[in-house]
Amino acid sequence: MKNKTLFKHRRPRPLTFVVMDGIGYRANPEGNAVSQGYTPHLDWLLANCHYTLLKAHGTAVGLPSDSDMGNSEVGHNAIGAGRFFPQGARLVNEAIASGSIFEGKGWRRLIDFCRKHDGSMHFIGLFSDGNVHSHLDHLKAMLKHLALHDKVLRARIHILLDGRDVGETSALDYVIPFESFLKEINRQAGVDYRIASGGGRMKVTMDRYEADWNIVALGWKTHVAAEGRTFGSAQEAIETYRKEKPGIIDQDLPPFVVADGSGPVGPVKDGDSVVFFNYRGDRAIEISRAFEEPDFDKFPRIPYPNAAYAGMMEYDTEAHIPKNYLVEPPVIGNTMGEFLCKAGMRQMAISETQKFGHVTYFWNGNRSGLLDPNLEEYVEVPSDRVPFEERPWMKAAEITDRVVEAIGSGKFDMIRLNYANGDMVGHTGVFQAARIAVETVDLCLGRLMKATQKAGGIMVVTADHGNAEEMYELDKKTGKPKYNEEGKPKAKTAHTLNPVWFIVYDPSGECASLRFNPEIKEPKLTNIAATCFQLLDLEPPELYDPPLLMANG
Ligand SMILES: O=C(O)[C@@H](CO)OP(=O)(O)O
Ligand SMILES: [Mn+2]
Numbered sequence: 001m002k003n004k005t006l007f008k009h010r011r012p013r014p015l016t017f018v019v020m021d022g023i024g025y026r027a028n029p030e031g032n033a034v035s036q037g038y039t040p041h042l043d044w045l046l047a048n049c050h051y052t053l054l055k056a057h058g059t060a061v062g063l064p065s066d067s068d069m070g071n072s073e074v075g076h077n078a079i080g081a082g083r084f085f086p087q088g089a090r091l092v093n094e095a096i097a098s099g100s101i102f103e104g105k106g107w108r109r110l111i112d113f114c115r116k117h118d119g120s121m122h123f124i125g126l127f128s129d130g131n132v133h134s135h136l137d138h139l140k141a142m143l144k145h146l147a148l149h150d151k152v153l154r155a156r157i158h159i160l161l162d163g164r165d166v167g168e169t170s171a172l173d174y175v176i177p178f179e180s181f182l183k184e185i186n187r188q189a190g191v192d193y194r195i196a197s198g199g200g201r202m203k204v205t206m207d208r209y210e211a212d213w214n215i216v217a218l219g220w221k222t223h224v225a226a227e228g229r230t231f232g233s234a235q236e237a238i239e240t241y242r243k244e245k246p247g248i249i250d251q252d253l254p255p256f257v258v259a260d261g262s263g264p265v266g267p268v269k270d271g272d273s274v275v276f277f278n279y280r281g282d283r284a285i286e287i288s289r290a291f292e293e294p295d296f297d298k299f300p301r302i303p304y305p306n307a308a309y310a311g312m313m314e315y316d317t318e319a320h321i322p323k324n325y326l327v328e329p330p331v332i333g334n335t336m337g338e339f340l341c342k343a344g345m346r347q348m349a350i351s352e353t354q355k356f357g358h359v360t361y362f363w364n365g366n367r368s369g370l371l372d373p374n375l376e377e378y379v380e381v382p383s384d385r386v387p388f389e390e391r392p393w394m395k396a397a398e399i400t401d402r403v404v405e406a407i408g409s410g411k412f413d414m415i416r417l418n419y420a421n422g423d424m425v426g427h428t429g430v431f432q433a434a435r436i437a438v439e440t441v442d443l444c445l446g447r448l449m450k451a452t453q454k455a456g457g458i459m460v461v462t463a464d465h466g467n468a469e470e471m472y473e474l475d476k477k478t479g480k481p482k483y484n485e486e487g488k489p490k491a492k493t494a495h496t497l498n499p500v501w502f503i504v505y506d507p508s509g510e511c512a513s514l515r516f517n518p519e520i521k522e523p524k525l526t527n528i529a530a531t532c533f534q535l536l537d538l539e540p541p542e543l544y545d546p547p548l549l550m551a552n553g
């Protein structure tokens with residue numbers, strides 16, 4: 001495993017690997033919280049170190065097309081596994097196109113169960129075409145099949161409003177056409193399919209990494225018990241909430257229950273079947289556990305109907321969550337973590353709750369838990385439970401405290417960390433807060449640089465995808481911001497298509513004799529893993545995409 005080409009002698013450790021989540025590169029300063037931030041450390045790194053730009057979206061990371069923005073799942077999977085895998089979005093598309101999803105035992109079991117008990121079929125999931133966690137087309141394809149082929153008479157849909165991967169107030173752009181779609185299906189197939197409940201994705205059901213189980217408990221109350229504020233339709237709920245709280249964005253809309261003259265239209269009852277139609281796992285695991293675990297104790301499930309449940313995919317391939325699912329997940333093996341453990345490398349992974357699973361679960365190919373407890377330490381700093389625009393510094397300083405200590409301890413060969421700020425605050429759409437988020441990360445980079453210098457190690461600074469560098473919706477033709485009715489730039493809460501930096505900081509100066517391999521014409525996130533092996537003085541695994549660096553001359 002010795003890499004003879006890069007360094008003349010063994011480098012002091014550690015390699016500190018920084019993911020600035022959601023901090024991409026974009027030249028245009030307009031609505032750019034990165035270029036408009038005061039970032040002396042980042043500026044210094046860019047002026048004095050080797051760096052390149054990496055592609056972090058679309059087909060380069062295994063998404064269906066180049067119009068798909070990057071996201072944390074594919075980003076960390078790609079970084080951690082050194083090559084790309086067709087991701088959930090693509091695998092579900094293919095399973096629907098070939099029809100295999102409807103022949104699989106996951107789907108058949110749900111149909112048989114609700115048919116046998118004369119129950120309804122429920123669909124819960126993120127209701128948009130954002131293609132990060134889910135896609136509306138998948139839901140529609142399943143409903144069509146259910147009505148026309150399986151001839152299940154009743155379906156109830158529980159919609160989690162997005163506004164995070166799509167326009168911040170775009171919910172009705174999806175709800176209104178979807179109601180027409182349902183009407184048409186009901187007419188055509190003589191079925192009774194309706195929207196039954198919903199709410200903003202940050203308020204109900206889609207919590208992750210156990211940051212706040214109350215969110216899932218509220219989802220249970222809303223979708224399963226059908227308890228909460230009732231409205232005649234989803235549209236009425238959305239319009240009412242917007243009127244009551246001007247400026248509210250979709251991801252934060254409160255829960256709602258749809259009711260008619262005889263009460264709520266769609267509680268989950270004994271004999272019903274339920275699909276959670278998100279394919280991405282982080283925000284799907286908790287609700288799956290609530291449906292499936294017999295001795296679940298995170299909140300009281302009242303009621304706990306005897307329902308058949310399936311997730312769109314197996315979300316955790318190690319813990320096997322959920323037990324029943326519709327589409328086989330990508331099998332992401334031979335990850336960097338596995339190889340580094342085999343090479344005896346001592347590793348630390350750290351982030352705050354909101355991104356903890358990104359540097360552990362996603363990094364390790366959607367497997368939770370340590371790979372080797374003798375070599376690894378995973379540290380989670382508990383996140384604040386507040387709207388992040390109110391505390392854009394989040395837990396960056398606390399993470400940095402731990403990493404500075406770890407760098408100086410001599411206990412680790414590689415330390416990987418994720419700063420959540422650029423992304424989590426970027427998603428709020430609040431420009432000023434996003435700028436503070438970026439400045440916070442920069443301040444922390446300065447501390448890591450000092451610690452790295454003292455230890456004689458190397459630091460890599462990169463990101464999984466962009467977000468904070470593009471905080472306004474842009475007109476596709478002119479590239480100028482779009483404006484809302486008040487004449488203010490329209491906030492953009494989603495990730496971006498922009499590239500990310502890959503910076504190598506080596507205070508010893510030895511890396512100055514290296515250069516980026518010019519033969520790699522389009523460097524991307526998947527080239528990172530092999531490059532880390534180079535920087536650790538190890539031979540990169542052959543199956544990985546090639547490393548970025550080479551010796552000069
Ligand atoms: O918050 C999330 O779930 C996604 C956006 O849908 O962001 P990220 O991929 O950065 O985790
Ligand atoms: Mn991310």
Ligand SMILES: [Mn+2]
Nearest residue numbers: 022423424427
């Ligand atoms: Mn994000």
